[in-house]
Amino acid sequence: MSKELERKTLKIICGTPDNPVKIGSVDIECYVLENEMRVLSQRGLLRALGMSEGGHGAPRLGGLSKFNEEIPELRLLSARLASPVEFQPYRGGRTAFGYEATILADICEAVLAVRKANLLKTKFHMRFADQCEMLMRGFARVGIIALVDQATGYDKVMTKRYYEEILQRFITPDLQKWTKTFPDDFYSELFRLRQWNSVNIRKRPGIAGKITVDIIYGRLAPNVLTALMEKTERDDKGRLKTKLFQHLTPEHGHPKLREHLLSVITLMNASPNWRVFYSLLNRARPLYNATLPLMLEYPDDDIHLLSK
Numbered sequence: 055m056s057k058e059l060e061r062k063t064l065k066i067i068c069g070t071p072d073n074p075v076k077i078g079s080v081d082i083e084c085y086v087l088e089n090e091m092r093v094l095s096q097r098g099l100l101r102a103l104g105m106s107e108g109g110h111g112a113p114r115l116g117g118l119s120k121f122n123e124e125i126p127e128l129r130l131l132s133a134r135l136a137s138p139v140e141f142q143p144y145r146g147g148r149t150a151f152g153y154e155a156t157i158l159a160d161i162c163e164a165v166l167a168v169r170k171a172n173l174l175k176t177k178f179h180m181r182f183a184d185q186c187e188m189l190m191r192g193f194a195r196v197g198i199i200a201l202v203d204q205a206t207g208y209d210k211v212m213t214k215r216y217y218e219e220i221l222q223r224f225i226t227p228d229l230q231k232w233t234k235t236f237p238d239d240f241y242s243e244l245f246r247l248r249q250w251n252s253v254n255i256r257k258r259p260g261i262a263g264k265i266t267v268d269i270i271y272g273r274l275a276p277n278v279l280t281a282l283m284e285k286t287e288r289d290d291k292g293r294l295k296t297k298l299f300q301h302l303t304p305e306h307g308h309p310k311l312r313e314h315l316l317s318v319i320t321l322m323n324a325s326p327n328w329r330v331f332y333s334l335l336n337r338a339r340p341l342y343n344a345t346l347p348l349m350l351e352y353p354d355d356d357i358h359l360l361s362k
Contacts, residue, residue, distance in 0.1 A: 063149055064088050064141045069206035071144055074098065075155075077192035077201070084155065084202045086211075087141055092202040093152035096138055103161065104185055124171060127164040131157070155198045162186035217277050224278045224307040225285065230300045235308070236266075240315060243322035247331050269332075271298055273339040274314055278307075314339070 069085035075094070082098035099105075138151035168174055169183040193201060203209040238255065241262075245252040250259060271279045282302075287295045302308050321338065325331035 062140075064091070064139065066141060066144055068208040068211060069144070069202075073205050073207070075198075075201045075205045077102070077189055080189065080192075082158075084205055085141065085144075085152065086202065086206050086208040087139070091139065092155040092199055092206075092208075093139055093141065094155050094158060094202075096151040096153065099153060099158065102158070102185075102189065104182060124173060125164060125167050127160070127167065131161060131164055134160075155202050158189065159193070159198060162190045166190065220275050221277060221281050224275055224303060224310070225281050225301055226303040226307065229296060230302070230304060230308075232297060232300060235297075235299050235311065236315065237319070239319050240322075243319060247322060247325060247328040249328075267298070268341070269318060269335060270311070270314060272341045273335075274307075274310060274342075276342045279342070 064087040066085045067088050069083075071083050074081040075084040080102045082102050083095035084098070085093050085095070087093060094102075134153070134157060138153055140149050140151060143150040165183050165186040169180075174180055174183055200209070203212065241255040241258065242252065244250075244262065244265065245255055248265075267279065271282060282298045285301050286298060289295055299308065299311055302311055317339065318335065321334050322331055325334060
């Protein structure tokens with residue numbers, strides 16, 4: 055990272071002073087910045103560790119820098135503590151300072167390494183080490199990221215972004231040309247399992263479409279079925295004007311659809327009846343957003359089969 059970027063004052067995208075990260079009995083203000091860095095406020099870090107401020111508010115390692123030669127990690131920490139991250143405070147005003155969240159674990163580990171080497175002699179240093187030990191019991195290096203995300207609400211942002219990225223991979227803005235996508239084997243097995251007259255698989259009962267939406271489109275990926283239903287136009291009678299698969303991307307959506315179709319047909323071939331097949335399918339590929347009342351208005355004689 056260039057020095058120019060390091061000097062940039064970053065903006066907060068998640069987090070407020072009222073929602074600190076909680077580690078044991080300690081509360082520390084935390085934020086997620088526009089570059090997705092999770093930070094702990096400088097003052098919060100000081101309070102958590104019981105540390106004093108040096109010049110320009112930079113924390114000191116409680117005089118432990120004299121052990122830099124014995125504990126190399128301390129030398130690196132001193133340099134990091136001298137270069138805090140600048141960010142715009144939540145309510146505006148003067149620039150605030152903080153540190154990448156994982157530095158708390160690094161400080162605790164370094165201090166405990168000094169104690170393990172029997173280098174701590176004063177009561178202050180021993181209390182400092184005890185505080186670090188307490189904090190280490192409250193989180194792990196990876197866990198601190200999750201704690202900050204939860205406290206700031208960034209976990210919800212990440213979840214939303216995850217779903218948006220899925221839809222971008224699956225759903226195309228342009229209607230694709232119709233091509234034969236569902237193999238005859240799919241409908242032959244569907245007729246067999248449903249015990250329908252299989253003389254002509256092209257003459258399908260009305261419920262066949264709903265079942266196809268359930269066992270195929272509803273299990274592709276989160277929110278994909280909802281997006282497909284919203285994107286596909288209907289005629290005056292409420293029927294879909296185009297096939298759902300025509301809105302899937304050719305580079306990702308269609309391959310995933312074909313892959314899922316093959317796995318479903320394999321389960322169909324291995325099942326003696328609909329009840330067994332549907333039970334196996336629910337275990338292997340459960341419905342996404344199953345609480346949505348999308349395509350489950352089956353006739354009464356089918357409801358018990360589709361809920362098993």
